Amino acid sequence: AQSVTQLGSHVSVSEGALVLLRCNYSSSVPPYLFWYVQYPNQGLQLLLKYTTGATLVKGINGFEAEFKKSETSFHLTKPSAHMSDAAEYFCAVSGYSGAGSYQLTFGKGTKLSVIP
């Protein structure tokens, strides 16, 4: 079984400030971890993913995330927030369930507001 916890349903940062969105997961199998972004009235866009290998992964739009197995965390960061980063961010985990698929389990999402 897998689950994802995103701390903070709403995060506000000033333009130019550090963005930190927290994600903790639980998984009974080696996890694959993802961050997706959802802009208003749009679908889910993949920001970045961790499957194997390097634990610090870089994504689009200057975002990165670090997989920390000991902390079961996959926090998303960006050094300097931009107004266009305002959106909802979803952390997701998948792993082989034994049933032949890799369904994604999502967190509840964190809505990021950027203050000018």
Place this chain on the structure above:
Amino acid sequence: EPEVTQTPSHQVTQMGQEVILRCVPISNHLYFYWYRQILGQKVEFLVSFYNNEISEKSEIFDDQFSVERPDGSNFTLKIRSTKLEDSAMYFCASSEGPGGGPQFFGPGTRLTVL
């Protein structure tokens, strides 16, 4: 860049009616998924589909739901008799393969059941 497409973008139906939501996955992808997002809630897995059969389904995916790949490009979700609680955004996704490969999502169909 290839993308997943979904039609219609918004569907309004009366309770008890059948609806079919359509998706065109990315052409070389082999694994297909449906998720839904009730307003204000998290995205939930419904069903996965590979090699012309369901590989996994959630508790939500009861007998009222079915999926089909009627031809080489479309992937459909049918709800036989809609309920008010089926109102949600339905997302189709596809992936090239298993093994943690990323799933690419379509823009969604907003289903409103009156």
